[in-house]
Amino acid sequence: MVDVGAVQGKILRVNLTDGQITKETVPGEVYTKYLGGRGAGAYYLNKEVAPGTDPLGEDNKIIFFNGPMAGTMAPGNGKINVTFKSPLTNTYYYSLCGGHFGAELKFAGFDGIIIEGNASKPVYLFIHNDEAELKDAQALWGKTIPETNKILKEELGGDHSLKIACIGPGGEKLNRMACITAELYREFGRGGGGAVMGAKNLKAIVVRGTQDVNVASPGKLANYVKELYKEFKAHPKVYARRWYGSVEMLEGINKLGFWSTKNFSEGYFAPGEEMVGPKMREKIVVGDGSCYSCPIACGKISQVNSAKYGKILIEGPEFETVGLLGPNCGISDWETILKATQILDHNGIDTISAGAVLSFAMEAFEKGIITEKDTDGIDLRFGNGDGLIAMLEKMVKREGLGDLLAEGVKLASEKLGAPELAMHSKGAAPATYDPRGCKGMALTYATSSKGAHHMYSPTMGVELAGDRFAEKGKANLVRDIQMQMAVVDSLGYCSTMRFVYTVDKQVDLFNLATGLNYSKQELLEVGERILNLERLFNVREGFSRKDDTLPKRFLEEAMKEGPSQGQTIDLQSMLDEYYQAMGWSEDGIPREETIKRLGLY
Numbered sequence: 001m002v003d004v005g006a007v008q009g010k011i012l013r014v015n016l017t018d019g020q021i022t023k024e025t026v027p028g029e030v031y032t033k034y035l036g037g038r039g040a041g042a043y044y045l046n047k048e049v050a051p052g053t054d055p056l057g058e059d060n061k062i063i064f065f066n067g068p069m070a071g072t073m074a075p076g077n078g079k080i081n082v083t084f085k086s087p088l089t090n091t092y093y094y095s096l097c098g099g100h101f102g103a104e105l106k107f108a109g110f111d112g113i114i115i116e117g118n119a120s121k122p123v124y125l126f127i128h129n130d131e132a133e134l135k136d137a138q139a140l141w142g143k144t145i146p147e148t149n150k151i152l153k154e155e156l157g158g159d160h161s162l163k164i165a166c167i168g169p170g171g172e173k174l175n176r177m178a179c180i181t182a183e184l185y186r187e188f189g190r191g192g193g194g195a196v197m198g199a200k201n202l203k204a205i206v207v208r209g210t211q212d213v214n215v216a217s218p219g220k221l222a223n224y225v226k227e228l229y230k231e232f233k234a235h236p237k238v239y240a241r242r243w244y245g246s247v248e249m250l251e252g253i254n255k256l257g258f259w260s261t262k263n264f265s266e267g268y269f270a271p272g273e274e275m276v277g278p279k280m281r282e283k284i285v286v287g288d289g290s291c292y293s294c295p296i297a298c299g300k301i302s303q304v305n306s307a308k309y310g311k312i313l314i315e316g317p318e319f320e321t322v323g324l325l326g327p328n329c330g331i332s333d334w335e336t337i338l339k340a341t342q343i344l345d346h347n348g349i350d351t352i353s354a355g356a357v358l359s360f361a362m363e364a365f366e367k368g369i370i371t372e373k374d375t376d377g378i379d380l381r382f383g384n385g386d387g388l389i390a391m392l393e394k395m396v397k398r399e400g401l402g403d404l405l406a407e408g409v410k411l412a413s414e415k416l417g418a419p420e421l422a423m424h425s426k427g428a429a430p431a432t433y434d435p436r437g438c439k440g441m442a443l444t445y446a447t448s449s450k451g452a453h454h455m456y457s458p459t460m461g462v463e464l465a466g467d468r469f470a471e472k473g474k475a476n477l478v479r480d481i482q483m484q485m486a487v488v489d490s491l492g493y494c495s496t497m498r499f500v501y502t503v504d505k506q507v508d509l510f511n512l513a514t515g516l517n518y519s520k521q522e523l524l525e526v527g528e529r530i531l532n533l534e535r536l537f538n539v540r541e542g543f544s545r546k547d548d549t550l551p552k553r554f555l556e557e558a559m560k561e562g563p564s565q566g567q568t569i570d571l572q573s574m575l576d577e578y579y580q581a582m583g584w585s586e587d588g589i590p591r592e593e594t595i596k597r598l599g600l601y
């Protein structure tokens with residue numbers, strides 16, 4: 001047992017091929033060198049998944065891992081990480097999920113779960129206070145996320161404290177954009193983790209736990225947290241996030257002309273002025289929700305009563321979903337956005353990736369690359385909500401053109417001979433910020449180990465306070481925020497907490513919980529180690545500078561109008577600076593001295 005407070009020190013290893021479940025002690029270095037969460041995932045995936053592994057094959061693994069702060073009294077510690085090789089990007093992939101699943105796993109006595117092998121028929125994993133068993137899930141196959149939750153709770157005695165992470169038909173049908181859904185609406189959203197689970201015939205993981213989490217200095221931690229809560233109460237950003245959710249960000253990016261519109265061909269969406277935080281609150285929000293131990297409660301419950309679709313009640317939508325299924329498809333009505341979100345959520349498919357492939361298909365339709373013959377008569381022009389819903393349903397069922405779209409925007413666009421219309425980096429779609437309007441985000445999308453992802457280094461807040469169009473000098477900002485995010489994601493904090501408590505306070509909380517004595521610099525070095533380990537995984541898969549790229553549209557087509565007019569991206573000069581800042585070669589490979597300094601290999 002390691003001498004680190006707050007952690008349970010053990011994980012479950014579940015081999016689906018032979019049905020063996022073992023409890024395993026976690027090596028101390030997983031906590032001291034990688035912290036847990038995202039860092040622990042990087043450690044295990046590099047060690048246990050061989051180069052060239054098929055993401056949907058038996059040899060891929062799914063690694064769920066909590067951060068050391070999970071289940072403690074620290075605010076916003078409800079994020080658990082899952083790591084796998086992605087069927088969408090073929091890269092290393094990690095994905096974080098809020099809600100209560102992570103804390104419950106900790107209360108059940110485990111820091112993580114490693115899933116390996118493939119089951120011969122559908123199963124689910126039931127974990128309850130130090131025990132675990134595989135159970136038959138054949139009757140659950142084909143069921144949606146809400147149906148699966150309902151049936152499992154009934155089957156397991158009607159216990160509503162059970163926390164469930166499961167896949168829907170999207171994952172079962174190996175849709176490369178399928179997510180893993182915890183509870184009803186919290187997702188390990190991107191990268192196709194749901195398809196990896198589907199390929200393994202693993203329908204769900206159900207957890208129940210009532211054990212303690214023993215922190216090193218409970219009294220001091222309680223006092224520290226008490227003071228922190230006062231800061232939450234007084235912080236202006238908290239109010240906006242609590243009242244409007246993440247959608248509060250959309251107003252600014254529309255005004256500044258970099259809101260993804262019509263497959264990123266424009267940066268301002270006039271009807272979008274009715275879709276920003278206060279408007280959403282007024283028109284569709286009927287309640288609020290929160291993850292475990294969160295004083296912000298940014299979750300929104302939304303409802304529309306539609307003549308076409310009846311009552312639609314969902315959790316969300318988040319700003320990325322609104323952006324990608326809304327303006328990026330030319331859609332401005334809440335009815336269509338909520339219906340599309342509901343279909344995707346119930347089937348366990350990521351809304352960002354789905355919005356990206358649908359907006360690609362809409363542009364291809366407008367340009368005549370695909371016609372009504374290909375769409376089975378669906379009019380797929382931008383702005384046609386009925387067309388969007390009809391094609392989305394085909395994608396969920398994998399029918400006709402929908403079967404190809406389920407492969408994700410990169411593969412689908414290549415098969416249709418229109419890769420120049422696909423907005424992605426390494427196969428993953430960017431969120432709703434057009435990087436031409438915020439250059440650090442361009443470097444973020446291009447260098448992320450999992451393909452375009454805004455949370456790999458969310459530089460936007462800093463950039464908006466300075467020169468958002470500057471390219472020179474952004475490399476250091478991107479590197480620094482990447483390190484900070486690797487720490488946040490490995491400790492198990494929600495990234496939104498960074499508004500209120502920055503790295504200094506994260507270090508204090510970590511030391512009080514674990515009994516370790518890290519400095520800020522030491523913790524950031526852990527972040528750097530994790531970034532390099534993720535990079536090394538991709539290097540051995542053949543990724544290098546050539547893959548750190550962006551769609552030609554971002555690099556060569558100037559923003560047409562508005563406050564970001566005229567902007568393109570000089571990515572190569574930013575990459576040069578970034579590789580230098582990271583201690584990598586001109587080709588983006590970590591140098592020997594960097595690897596040694598960080599104690600890797």
Ligand code: SF4
Nearest residue numbers: 290291294298494496
């Ligand atoms: S801020 Fe939102 S996403 Fe983050 S922990 Fe709180 S409720 Fe969850």
